[in-house]
Amino acid sequence: MALFPRVRPLALPLLLFAAALPALGQSTPPTPATEAAPTVAIDKTPWLYKGSDIAHDPEWRFGTLPNGLRYAVRKNGVPPGQVAVRLRMDVGSLMEQESEKGFAHLLEHLSFRGSSKIPDGESKRVWQRLGVTFGSDSNASTTPLSTTYKLDLPDAKESSLDQSLFILADMMAAPAITPAMLAAERPVVLAEQRERLRPEVRFEEAQRQLLFAGQRFAERPVIGTVETLNGATADSVKAFHQRWYRPERATLIIVGDLDPDLFERLIVKNFAGWKGEGPNPETPDFGKPDPTKPKSAAIVEPTLPPVVSMAVLRPWTVFEDTVKFNQERMVDFVAMRIINRRLERRARAGSSYIGASADLSDAVRSANITSIQVLPLGEDWETAVKDVRAVIADALANAPTQVEIDREVTEIDAQMRNSIATAPVTAGTRRADNLVEAIDINEVVTSEQTSYDILKGAIDKKMFTPDRVLASTRRVLQGTATRAIVTTRAPDANIQTKLAAVLEADVSSLAGTRAATRNVTFDSLPKLGTPGKVASRAIAVADPQIEQVRFSNGVTGLFFRNEGEVGRVYVSVRFGRGMQALPSNRQTPAWAANLALLASGIGDLGQEEIDQLTGDRQISMEFGIGDDAFVLGGQTSPDDLSDQLRLLAAKLAAPGWDPKPVARARAIAISGHAAQSATPDAVIARDLERLLRDGDPRWGIPDLKDIEKLNAKDFRAFWEPLLATGPIEVQVFGDIDIEKAIEAVRTSFGAMKPRRASRIVSAAVRFPDHVETPVVLRHTGQPDQAAAVIAWQAGGGAVDIGEGRKLEILAAVMRDRILDRIRSGEGVSYSPTVISQWPVGQPGGGRIIGLTLLPPDKTDLFISVAREIAADLIAKPIEFDELRRAIVPTAQMVSRRATGNPFWMQQTEGGTLDPRRLAAIPSIGTDYVQTTPQELQALAVKYLGPDKDWTMVVLPEAKK
Structure with missing residues (x-):
């Protein structure tokens, strides 16, 4: 495959850093034998096909070793140096089995903890020294x-890959x-299970048990049960192993x-000797859908909005992945897309449902x-289901x-052509994951061009006709079992009778007319x-040249x-003052922007017309509120x-103000409001950002009464002046011709009228004062769930x-220590973490945060362990090996990200207004x-003092 030039990785002197380390005097983990790979007869048949x-x-x-292990290898240089x-x-x-x-x-x-030749926890330390970040670069997942x-x-080399294999x-x-x-590990798995127990998961479990009743999948949750794990x-x-x-x-x-020759040789060297026992x-x-099993179910979840899930099941039949199968499935997907577009159009126009969708899957x-x-x-x-059924009935008739x-x-067609254009820069991780997914569903992978040829073949065969799409619609909406x-908020003894009645009701009069x-x-x-x-x-930045x-x-x-x-171009348009333009003493409609601002249209064009403009093009539109600017963005070609x-320029110059998206945003927020107190992590998502800024209402989610106040008039009055004022900075990064890109900005944003200056309303951000005892919030979920947070103020700007x-x-360093103590040592949490945030656009707004989910009686343990770690970091410098295991993964992550455009957009954003941001770019590598x-140690002294932290716990509601 032809390799396209990329931004060269940052000049991070990792080898110099490693060479400067003293002899560490630690036990050296076993390393692979140095002898050559054994000679074995490899079957090179492409088994996937x-x-x-x-x-x-x-x-x-492709290849298959004599012991039966199959492999697939591929050269890919995205990102450079990674395997x-x-x-x-x-x-x-x-x-x-039942007991398993x-x-x-x-x-x-x-398996990740240790093995016959690798001591407990040593694989994580080995990979950290090689630049691997635990949890993101090294991980595992189990499915049914x-x-x-x-x-x-x-930064893979033969030696590091050999050691890893x-x-x-x-x-x-x-x-x-x-x-x-x-x-040691059982409590970690039980903690993971406990942390998953949220209303949405309970609904998914009930749905799985209903849909697959009589089949193995219905009774096999991946996480297991408390009884079988204990x-x-x-x-x-x-x-079992x-x-x-x-x-x-x-x-x-x-x-x-x-x-790839090296890949094959190392696979043989490390895996050819593996033999199974017995x-x-x-x-x-796995069974087939059983039509004799119950057709309906209902569960009560007070914090979830009512949701209805309907399904038609057929036996799984993907035994051979062929061109014909894929072309017929394409017709099926077109049928589903048409139904979904009609459902969404009806929801946008104002309907009995906020959202509805149809999906076809194996x-x-x-x-x-x-x-x-x-x-x-x-x-x-009930009315919502009838209205959705009416759309479906019309599609069937x-x-x-x-x-x-x-x-x-x-x-x-446009999406596939874009996939062809961007194929040379598809990340190796994506290629590898795609193949895993294909094996799971018994399908193949092929080139983007071949996939497109299959589509064109279907078009040439005239498979996309009204009659064939109608036949497909009828086929995929019939099956062995229905x-x-x-789910409802309150118990109802007649709920299943009502559900059955709604599913059988005559909806012919509700179909309405298809909108032109x-x-x-x-x-x-x-x-x-x-x-x-x-x-x-x-030239704003010399290397890379920006x-x-x-x-x-x-x-x-x-x-x-x-x-x-x-084939990829990223556009970001920063304007106004972002959070600094919002008042800090009252709630505003800012929270609804992501739900309603873009959907409100442009001029007299509504979202339906905008979708028509962009649907067959690589054009998108996103919105966000940054610390010091509002941001419109999109990825294009x-x-x-x-x-x-x-x-994007038209959205700023002539925004539309369709009231329907505002009403829909209010309905969505009201519908989901109760769920924001249903679990400890939901409470954190709702309140933590606001509390870490001493109650500033610009952050966090508003109260229900403020949500209910939202209306189109106030929404427009708030946002219209913000869209019209403040400096504009446009970033265009990617596969561009510089001169053409400048001309495109000149004729779009450069054609707008000069804008009025925007006012900074709230510049300051306050960190909460130290508390002797944690702030206590309550959730309405499971009594064995809680969360703990500890935070220290950092800088910003x-x-x-x-x-x-x-x-x-x-x-x-703190994250690794907390993982070792709280997860691996105590086994009380599956996901403890520590993060550092330094907002460049918000002086003084930074913080270091440690947080986790855990049992209610262990919240004090987490906070005390975090404080012990902070005190130790203040008291003495860390060992060089621990430093290396923190620096190398962090620096490697930065180096890999630096090969892509989003990294450089983040580093340079706001740089035309604040040149210090651009001046800080050359030191990225050395700073790490x-x-x-x-x-x-000096940073720990500066920020992690015992009188500087702020703590919070989220506990279950007290029993009445």
């Missing part, structure tokens, strides 16, 4: 079908399943920036499902128009005015040509850049950006890797 007539993607190289490893074991919860529920997932945890171990190895091979063949290991013994887990962890059930996928067991029969080799989800407006779910079909096919489940779509083009957008002139040009342009109307631009992301800019970068290293133990 067995039974398929889809063209083999030549970039993939993605995925080891998929064909064992998931569907392979478990949760064992596949439990075994995933135990499989368990996949994931490793993204930065050696560790993975020993994890698979000989994990340390001892009573001591099981006793009943697990070292011997029973060993027996011996039965299922075999090379015949393993698939190793390696994608990265090294030679016979390879047959995969259980579920864990157990069923092919057409599902329909309905979120009512308010509590009247009457063929769609060719115009409707062509719109969907054209959008699919199910429906409803107004034909619009980009010329339908409001006019912007006469393009201005380029007032000045200069150019700054000022236009005659005061608009400024930053332009960066980076062909490394071929080189060909669509000009119109992307026109669309552009003056000391370097200090903010070094605080990331300090946070990494030249951090010393003494500097971290």
Whole structure:
């Protein structure tokens, strides 16, 4: 594959840093044998394509070792230097016996702890020294079908990849399943299970049990049960491992920036000697949808809005992935897209439901499902279901128009063509994950061009006609079994009778008329005015070269040509003052912007017309509120850049004020309000940002009474002047021609009228005072769930950006220590973390935060452990090995991100108004890797003092 030039990685002197470390005197983990890989006969048949007539993607190289292990390897240089490893074991919860529920997932945890040749926890430390971040670069996941171990190895070399495969091979063949290991890890898995118990998960569990009644999937939750996990013994887990962890059930996928010949050689060296014990067991029969099982169910969840989920199930039949199968499935998807567009159009116009959608999927080799989800407006779910059924009934009775079909096919065509254009810069991690997903559903992967050829073949065969789409609609809405489940806030003894009645009700009179779509083009957008002139040009950053342009109307631009992301262009438009333009003494409609501002339209064009403009183009529109600016953005292509800019400029120059999206935003917020107190993490999401700013209402989620006050008049009165004022900075980064990009900005934003200055209303951000005892909040969820937070004030702004970068290293050290103590040592939490935030646009707004979910009686433990760690960091410098295990992953993460455009957009945003941000770019590398133990100690002294922290706990509501 031709490699496109990319931004070269940051010059992070990691090797110099490592060489400066003294001899650490620690035990050295076992390393792979140095002898050459054994000579074995490899079957090079492309096993993935067995039974398929889809063209083999030549970039993939396949093989099967004599012991049965399959592999797939591929060269990929995105990001440079990285190698993605995925080891998929064909064992998931569907392979478990009744007494083994949760064992596949439990075994995933135990495998990561240690193995016959790797001491407990040492694999994490080895990989940290190689630049791997625990939890993101090294992780695993268990599904009903499989368990996949994931490793993204930065700056990979033969030696580091060899060592990593050696560790993975020993994890698979000989994990340390001892009573001591099981006793240490079982509480972590139980903590993960406890943290998952939230209303949405309970609804999903009830839905799974209903839909798949009579099948294995209905009774096999991946996480297991408290009874089976507590009943697990070292011997029973060993027996499960011996039965299922075999090379015949393993698939190793390696994608990265090294030679595939090397991948194959190291696979043979580390995995060819793996032998299974006893016979390879047959995969259980997962069953088929059973029409004799109950058709409906209802659950009560006081904090969830009413939700109705309907489904039609058919037996799973994806036994061979062929061209014909894919073309027929494309017709099915067009049918679903048409239904979804009609459902969304009706919701936008003001309906009995806030949202509804239809989906077609294959579920864990157990069923092919057409599902329909309905979120009512308010509590009247019966009317909402009838209205949705009316749309479905119309689709079943009457063929769609060719115009409707062509719109969907054209959008699919555009998406596939964009995939072809951007294929050379698809990340190796994505390639590897795609292959894992394909194996899970018994499908193949192929090149983007071949996928597009399959679509074009379907078009040439005239498969996308009204009659064929109607036949597809009828086919996917019929099946072996039909199910429906409803959740309500309060018990209702007649709920299932009502549900059955709604599903059988005559809805023929509710269908209404199909709305005609107004034909619009980009010329339908409001006019912007006469393009201005380029007032000045200069190089803002020398390496990488980023150019700054000022236009005659005061608009400024930053332009960066980076062909490394071929076919992708990122646009960010910063204007006004963001959070600093909002009052800090009262609640405003700012919270509703993400739900309503973009959907309110442009000029006289509503969201439906904007969708029509952009649907078959690589044009998007997003909105956010930053610390010091409002942000409009989008990702586009080189060909669509000009119109992307026109669309964003028109949104600022002539915003529409359709009242319907405001009403919908209010309904969505009201519907979900109760859920914000349902779990500890929901309470944190609702309140923490506001509390960490001493109650500032600009952050956090408003009270229900403030949500209910939202109306279109006040929304417009608040946002209209904010959209019209304040300086504009446009960033255009990516696969661009600089001159054409400057011209596109000149004729769009450069054509706008000069803008009035914007006023900073609230510049200051207050950190809460130290508290002797934690602030206590309450949640309405499970009595065994709680959360704890500890935070210290840090800095912010552009003056000391370097200090903010070094605080990331300090946070990494704290995070690793808390993981070791709270998760691995105490086993009371699955997900403790520490993060550092240094807002460049908000002086004084930074903080270091430690938080976790855990049992209510362990909140004091977390806070005391965090304070002990802080005190130790103040008292003495850390050891060099611990420093290295913090710096190298952090620096490698920065280095990898620096190969993409979003990283440089983040570093330079606001730089035309505050040049200090641009001046801080050359020191990025040294700020991270030249951090010393003494500097971290000094930062700990400065920020982590015992009289400087603020603490909070979220506990269950007190029993009445």
